[in-house]
Amino acid sequence: MSIAYHLDDATVVAYAGGSLADCLSVVAAGHIAMCDHCRARVRRAEVFGAALLDSLQPEQMDAGALTRMFQRIDGSDWTLPQSGKVSIDSTLPDPVARLLDKPLDQIRWKTTGPGIGLHIIERNEDGSSLFLLKVRPGHKLPDHGHAGQEMTLILRGAYRDQIGRFAPGDVADLDEDTEHQPVIEEGEDCVCLIATEAPARFKGIVPRLLQPFVGI
């Protein structure tokens, strides 16, 4: 798969630190599962963690910590983690498939406008949300800016906007000040996984973030 649009460097850093906001993190993981390039970038950024771990002022361990350690090792019936359960939809990257309880083709979409189907996965009190969007070929989404961060992973079909052409595997990791107006390519529905995170001043106003997509 040839991927043209990747994660922002800042996203790579936050992901490697384990501190990317939850909703954004799952979209990033979906992209990383498909993208060797970004996987290598995350690995590189993880070295920051190693360097910092090494420079922390060590905390003394309890007396007998090592003995306890070996006791646990001796007593454990530990086995290596089973390599994953069967994916609900093997056409999707694992981190995305894990969010669904049925294959993408069987998902029930809530029609929120002409040609637009919405499937909300999560909508949080802190204003962040995670949802799937399915848009008909040729459809034009409203021109919109972003109240907060928005990250979009293309799963099916393709769209074009001011930035370029986004196809499966591509991620649009947009700054909050980026405005764009995606136009879906002819041929196939475009299905995307989208995460939004509200800035502090909008916390609790979820509909505002969904507004461009659902036409509230």
Place this chain on the structure above:
Amino acid sequence: MVIATIVTDIDRPKPARNSQAEHFAGLLNEVAETRSRQAFAELFEHFGPRLKAFMMRKGANAELAEDLTQDAMIAVWNKAGMFSPGKGSVTTWIYTIARNLRIDRLRREGSRYFTDIDEYEEASDDPASDEVVISREQDALVTGALDVLPADQREVIVMAFMDDMTQTEIAEKLDVPLGTVKSRMRLAYRKMGAVLEDLK
């Protein structure tokens, strides 16, 4: 730097930074191949107190941090055979184990979403990555790069990696726009990239 200052009560001479990384890789290999408790004890002695400090950064009390450290080191013992030197240093590997554990246990809801990139390594059939994979020899240089980062860049890296703060939380804490936090992270990342490029 405060590296390697606590490894005092072992027989071997205190290794320099690069050879320390080699040394850890050797110890981990011994753990994997022969289940050497002596080698493991040495790793535990070095990493245990650092992992405990790491866990306490996020607000775990000493008791919980001790437990989490034990869990992380058990994972090191059990997964030693899965460590691949080509993917980075032992310290980086142990950092990722501790990071994942901390997300699992100390974060309210993050665990469902966080996916470790190790989970995809096998899935990939394209080994030709266009990025440098960090070898263990390069670790020390990155540590050096971290030390020379401007204070404002280093600060956001510390908050993201050690204090588990999201970009938005960092922006609020520092009272700067989100874009500023991101650009500091980008600059820090590129600076590290430049250090690695120089090695080529």
